[in-house]
Amino acid sequence: MIHFILNGCKYLFVLPDKELIEIRWRMKNKIKLLLFLVTIAVTGCLNYVQEVVLYPDGSGTMQIDYWMKLPDEESRVVAEKIGLFNPDSVKKEFGSDYTKIESVTVFTDSTDSTTHTVIRLSFERIDSLNNVKAFADAQFVFRKESSGLIYFSQFIPPIATGFGIDASKYHVVYKYTFGGKIINHNAKKVDGRTLVWDYALADIGSGKTIFTTFRPFKLKKTPDWIYMLTGAVLALVIFFLLRKKKD
Numbered sequence: 001m002i003h004f005i006l007n008g009c010k011y012l013f014v015l016p017d018k019e020l021i022e023i024r025w026r027m028k029n030k031i032k033l034l035l036f037l038v039t040i041a042v043t044g045c046l047n048y049v050q051e052v053v054l055y056p057d058g059s060g061t062m063q064i065d066y067w068m069k070l071p072d073e074e075s076r077v078v079a080e081k082i083g084l085f086n087p088d089s090v091k092k093e094f095g096s097d098y099t100k101i102e103s104v105t106v107f108t109d110s111t112d113s114t115t116h117t118v119i120r121l122s123f124e125r126i127d128s129l130n131n132v133k134a135f136a137d138a139q140f141v142f143r144k145e146s147s148g149l150i151y152f153s154q155f156i157p158p159i160a161t162g163f164g165i166d167a168s169k170y171h172v173v174y175k176y177t178f179g180g181k182i183i184n185h186n187a188k189k190v191d192g193r194t195l196v197w198d199y200a201l202a203d204i205g206s207g208k209t210i211f212t213t214f215r216p217f218k219l220k221k222t223p224d225w226i227y228m229l230t231g232a233v234l235a236l237v238i239f240f241l242l243r244k245k246k247d
Contacts (some may be wrong), residue, residue, distance in 0.1 A: 048172045055179040056150065056216030058125040058142045061102075064094075067116040070108075085117050094119055098128040126152070145213075149183060152176075153211035156204055173198045178214045185212035 047067050054060040083089030087104045095101055102120040109116065127142045129135045139155035156172070174197040187195035187210070197210045 051175045053177045054126060059123060060126060061122045064119045065116060067114045069113050070115045085115055090117060090119060093134045094121060096132045098131055099123050149213050149215055151213050153209050156208040158207045171198060171200055174210055180214040180216040183213045183215055
């Protein structure tokens with residue numbers, strides 16, 4: 001995935017596999033990319049929101065929603081050819097042995113002419129996402145400390161700027177809900193076990209690391225009376241079976 005900034009906005013380009021990039025990028029994709037840059041310069045920013053539910057064992061679910069305004073059919077066609085709003089291209093970017101893609105939905109909101117891509121996926125270990133193309137620069141860390149606390153972090157890579165952009169107009173949002181009690185963090189907003197990081201381009205600078213430390217919830221101990229009741233029922237069943245056999 002290529003990160004590109006124009007007029008204060010971040011754009012994520014989903015490209016073919018590495019082998020095809022070397023061949024096609026110099027030919028057809030150059031033309032497509034140029035057309036797309038012209039399109040986004042006119043239509044506005046690409047908005048990005050990443051929401052994650054993270055469990056104590058490192059597994060979890062993720063939803064990514066990005067959208068931009070594409071006012072005409074020509075703009076939509078160009079964006080789809082680049083791969084930004086093409087479900088198959090998106091699946092190739094986010095799919096791997098470490099993720100299970102639940103769904104990829106592309107739709108247009110007629111009320112504001114925005115086109116959305118919504119990706120829903122699950123994972124066994126969030127730090128394994130470092131092996132996924134879409135998260136190559138994320139540097140996920142999920143580490144259990146000797147104290148029993150869990151440390152988590154994700155890196156937001158620096159973004160090249162130019163064209164006299166206004167760095168205050170670009171924002172990305174990361175929203176995490178953790179399976180435990182929050183102990184320490186550098187989030188902008190807190191709502192119970194949910195932390196939200198909302199950054200403008202000017203805040204990201206040379207890169208930003210979001211982090212938290214939390215105490216994982218423990219599984220509730222099964223009450224003793226459950227074991228006693230189970231044992232009593234089992235003994236009763238055996239008693240009647242033996243009695244029936246004698247009869």
